[in-house]
Amino acid sequence: MVELILACDFGGTKLSAAVIEAAALAAPDAAWRGHLRRFSPPGATAESDINTMVEMGRELLGGERPSHIGISFGGPVDYQAGVVRLSHHVPGWEMTPLQQLFAHAFQAPVRVDNDANVAALGEWRFGAGRGAADLLYVTVSTGVGGGWILDGRPYRGSAGMAGEIGHTVVDPNGPVCLCGKRGCVERLASGPYMARDVALARGLPVEAVTGKLVAEWAAEGEETAVAILERGAKGLGIGLGNAANLLNPRRIVLGGGLTKSGNRWWQLVRETAQATALPEVKFDIVPAQLGDDAPLWGAVALTE
Amino acid sequence: MVELILACDFGGTKLSAAVIEAAALAAPDAAWRGHLRRFSPPGATAESDINTMVEMGRELLGGERPSHIGISFGGPVDYQAGVVRLSHHVPGWEMTPLQQLFAHAFQAPVRVDNDANVAALGEWRFGAGRGAADLLYVTVSTGVGGGWILDGRPYRGSAGMAGEIGHTVVDPNGPVCLCGKRGCVERLASGPYMARDVALARGLPVEAVTGKLVAEWAAEGEETAVAILERGAKGLGIGLGNAANLLNPRRIVLGGGLTKSGNRWWQLVRETAQATALPEVKFDIVPAQLGDDAPLWGAVALTE
Numbered sequence: 356m357v358e359l360i361l362a363c364d365f366g367g368t369k370l371s372a373a374v375i376e377a378a379a380l381a382a383p384d385a386a387w388r389g390h391l392r393r394f395s396p397p398g399a400t401a402e403s404d405i406n407t408m409v410e411m412g413r414e415l416l417g418g419e420r421p422s423h424i425g426i427s428f429g430g431p432v433d434y435q436a437g438v439v440r441l442s443h444h445v446p447g448w449e450m451t452p453l454q455q456l457f458a459h460a461f462q463a464p465v466r467v468d469n470d471a472n473v474a475a476l477g478e479w480r481f482g483a484g485r486g487a488a489d490l491l492y493v494t495v496s497t498g499v500g501g502g503w504i505l506d507g508r509p510y511r512g513s514a515g516m517a518g519e520i521g522h523t524v525v526d527p528n529g530p531v532c533l534c535g536k537r538g539c540v541e542r543l544a545s546g547p548y549m550a551r552d553v554a555l556a557r558g559l560p561v562e563a564v565t566g567k568l569v570a571e572w573a574a575e576g577e578e579t580a581v582a583i584l585e586r587g588a589k590g591l592g593i594g595l596g597n598a599a600n601l602l603n604p605r606r607i608v609l610g611g612g613l614t615k616s617g618n619r620w621w622q623l624v625r626e627t628a629q630a631t632a633l634p635e636v637k638f639d640i641v642p643a644q645l646g647d648d649a650p651l652w653g654a655v656a657l658t659e
Numbered sequence: 660m661v662e663l664i665l666a667c668d669f670g671g672t673k674l675s676a677a678v679i680e681a682a683a684l685a686a687p688d689a690a691w692r693g694h695l696r697r698f699s700p701p702g703a704t705a706e707s708d709i710n711t712m713v714e715m716g717r718e719l720l721g722g723e724r725p726s727h728i729g730i731s732f733g734g735p736v737d738y739q740a741g742v743v744r745l746s747h748h749v750p751g752w753e754m755t756p757l758q759q760l761f762a763h764a765f766q767a768p769v770r771v772d773n774d775a776n777v778a779a780l781g782e783w784r785f786g787a788g789r790g791a792a793d794l795l796y797v798t799v800s801t802g803v804g805g806g807w808i809l810d811g812r813p814y815r816g817s818a819g820m821a822g823e824i825g826h827t828v829v830d831p832n833g834p835v836c837l838c839g840k841r842g843c844v845e846r847l848a849s850g851p852y853m854a855r856d857v858a859l860a861r862g863l864p865v866e867a868v869t870g871k872l873v874a875e876w877a878a879e880g881e882e883t884a885v886a887i888l889e890r891g892a893k894g895l896g897i898g899l900g901n902a903a904n905l906l907n908p909r910r911i912v913l914g915g916g917l918t919k920s921g922n923r924w925w926q927l928v929r930e931t932a933q934a935t936a937l938p939e940v941k942f943d944i945v946p947a948q949l950g951d952d953a954p955l956w957g958a959v960a961l962t963e
Contacts, residue, residue, distance in 0.1 A: 440939075513792065516904075516907040517907040528830070534937065536935065596827075603818055603819070603820040633820065633838065636820045
């Protein structure tokens with residue numbers, strides 16, 4: 356009998372699911388047996404997203420029962436309890452027992468964790484983190500979040516909140532973040548904040564600028580974009596260097612859209628992180644390898 | 660036959676050793692069977708300090724062979740190899756195989772680690788950290804250093820360098836530290852740096868002021884001392900809050916002389932740390948309980 360693993364990703368605006376044969380995981384280039392992606396429509400709720408995901412799973416499995424299910428969720432999760440705490444994107448998720456709901460729907464054991472922890476696990480097991488016993492994964496995108504592998508296993512903290520590098524303070528005199536503090540890494544380095552800073556400085560409508568545009572303008576030498584992008588890269592670099600001093604991970608893996616901001620961005624992040632860390636604290640900073648499917652691969656790793 | 664544990668502490672300016680019966684450790688108020696302390700004289704070398712410590716151990720053991728030896732060293736240690744990397748206080752320590760030397764001298768298994776890791780372990784096993792599976796210990800003294808207990812066991816990092824909270828940057832526009840960076844926690848919050856800042860601001864000889872005096876003057880309301888001590892407490896608080904966001908430890912234990920700086924210092928450290936951490940990241944900050952013997956108790960815990 357073929358052992359099937361179902362991987363699910365609740366990504367905020369999109370829902371992804373895939374099925375893989377457990378036996379395929381031993382191969383260096385394991386491939387999905389099936390893969391589906393749907394957008395979470397405007398007006399979606401926790402209930403409608405869950406129903407859609409269960410349908411996608413049933414369609415992929417075609418009547419077979421999975422041996423394990425792994426779920427990545429884009430928001431805070433109580434991993435031990437298998438409960439989603441809330442979503443910042445979709446209403447109705449407060450304290451949803453997602454593990455229990457899927458275990459009931461598919462009659463299989465389920466593990467669920469937040470997307471940053473899952474992506475860390477995925478990169479460590481299948482991507483840029485292979486072979487590193489101690490690893491920090493950071494996504495730099497609409498937000499800045501992270502996950503840890505320490506001593507060869509995921510580390511989640513006493514209440515599953517570990518990895519919140521986005522809200523570490525790297526400049527107490529910096530600009531104010533929505534979290535109420537000044538100079539958080541996320542305030543300096545995330546896409547929407549950089550876009551807004553550039554828009555305001557150039558007198559453009561806030562909606563007209565994105566993090567991707569900031570990177571493109573910076574590449575063309577536009578001064579405001581260069582300054583904001585470099586400030587963000589340095590802020591992120593201090594945050595990573597601080598994390599390296601605190602935990603001495605061997606490798607730092609960076610994922611998310613902002614990592615496509617070009618060589619100058621990477622150079623500044625790396626230089627600042629190394630300068631912030633003590634000379635004896637050595638690490639590599641490398642790009643993530645799994646791309647959009649990182650949460651699904653991580654969800655597979657979560658079941659192991 | 661009585662099982663004896665030998666605990667040793669190479670503390671920079673002083674050498675301490677103690678012996679305890681393994682069976683006594685089960686009691687809530689386990690006491691040393693014997694305890695010795697000697698000063699490391701001016702002109703001491705690694706070799707002379709090692710010889711003195713071996714003599715102290717032999718004197719305490721009175722001809723008996725220890726079942727285990729635990730050693731705390733005030734400087735960077737390669738725990739896996741049992742090798743001291745160097746000392747910032749005493750010459751000749753570079754790459755000293757301390758584990759091997761003591762194993763040979765006493766014919767017993769030896770473990771050696773740096774004082775911050777050992778103190779973290781000691782407070783977790785015998786002191787203020789009991790019952791906390793995830794713990795950060797920080798000493799605030801002539802320097803600022805730390806150690807981790809994560810998921811119920813010591814975490815040392817990929818090269819034994821984890822815990823360097825003193826050299827995390829909390830204000831990139833702050834004063835310059837000896838490490839070359841600006842606004843490290845140690846630059847803002849350690850005794851000698853605060854003493855120097857107060858001395859220079861008040862036009863006093865640098866040798867005339869100590870961290871303890873700064874705390875005393877601040878308690879009396881002297882403005883410069885108040886400002887420098889509060890800046891230090893806030894800098895430390897940001898560092899602790901950042902560490903809490905990154906690792907979500909349940910408890911933070913503070914040791915070292917500066918923790919005797921009074922209620923206002925504690926209040927500022929706690930308030931700043933909580934304000935820096937996300938609302939969901941909850942932790943207590945409590946004083947260490949083991950005092951001067953913390954490294955010896957930690958060395959005992961190291962042998963378990």
